[in-house]
Amino acid sequence: MTADENHDFDPEAPEEREIGREMVDKSVGLGSVVAHFYRGEMSRVTAWRQRLDETINWAVTVLSAILVYAFSTEGRHEILLAGIVVVTIFLGLEARRYQDYDVFRARARLLQENLFANALDPSQGVEHRDWRRQLSEDYRNPTTKVPLLEAIARRLRRVYLPFLTLLVLAWLFKITAFSSQSWTEGAAVGKIPGTVVIGIVFGYYIVAIAVAFWPRERKAKGEFSKQEYGEWKDEN
Template sequence: MARDHDGFDPEAPAQSEIGREMVDQSTGLGSVVAHMYRGELDREVNWRTRLDSTTNWAVTIIAGILAYAFSSEDVGHAIILVGIVIGVVFLVIEAGRFRRYDVFRSRVRSMQENLFANALDPSEGVEQRDWRRQLSEDYRRPTVKLSLQQALAHRLRRVYLPLLCGLLIVWLIRLTGADGSMIEAARVSGVPGLAVFAAVGLLYVTLFAIAFWPGQTDIAETSDEADRGDLDQTG
């Protein structure tokens, strides 16, 4: 049977059944783990709240910009481009926050799947064979597990891609109502309309590439499932 370093064997009854031990008898370790889990869950909820606040601010500000853009015919279409830029800024901010949220989410899920689930039903065993070593290493050397690209892909697929695509559609509709061709109507100050179209097109191609780059889909779907579980807990 394979063993980890220093003779640690996660499948040994005395070590793999730590969850059952916590249920069968009162132990000092069980009390410590319970407090640790409560603390990690609180930190996860706090970061989840920050994520929701960022999304709410992005939607509120963009809605205000759209309302102003259609409040008068004298308001230029450039204000919608400002809304797109603001949406991208909020996307980057939220991706950074999501990376930190994932640190605590992964710890909470590890304890739920391997400790508490095993305590309730030891017959199924643990989900991750070396979960205790992994959690220990995470506490010894905390690291952000998701790259910025992975976090951006998740938040784009979850929130920002539909929001930014909506802004793009509104911008195009606004241009169709202007006099002349759409390219001429897209002119902003001294910037030619063709250059504006090229910049906007490049931006959206980049966003779609980040969101649907091969290998990002599974990460986003896994995180979505975890998000739903977290919301069930905190709701």
């Protein structure tokens, strides 16, 4: 693209922003290209969504096996502590996958908000005036949209904090109801005193809660971020 051509193209110009209207009003090749392009992006979104589900399925399977073994005749409370470590590993893996998933979801949402929504109702205009430039830049220089800490927080709230809560409660039940010693003595692991183990477990759990619910600006491109109900859902 020459310097003059680059100067002439203004994605914020009305005729460029209204590409959605053009797709409806005119039969152009661009509409076919965008349709295939959108289908490809949605395919990526679906694939990464399935990868997230696979991680959760593995976490549930491992968690179930750990709980069954921990409360069997030979089970020890240390296996529940190992379960907390395993769930944390799954959390880290899923947070990274969530970052990749959000890249493609953000592109799909950008098209839905500014292209398809505008094609259906041009009177509302576009959500982002320079959406074409944003999308073009993202294809030239792909970047993650969600910080790792936010991804961890979102997966904690949705899935992994309940898993950790279940393991911590099961561990407390194991060292109290299934031990003739005091719970501080029963929590000992090898030569590590029980008070130290209890401090580490509760400290980790408090940090997990803080990470999950600490107020922060949302970067993830969510589909259902507003609690509003459309009139078309009403039964009349």
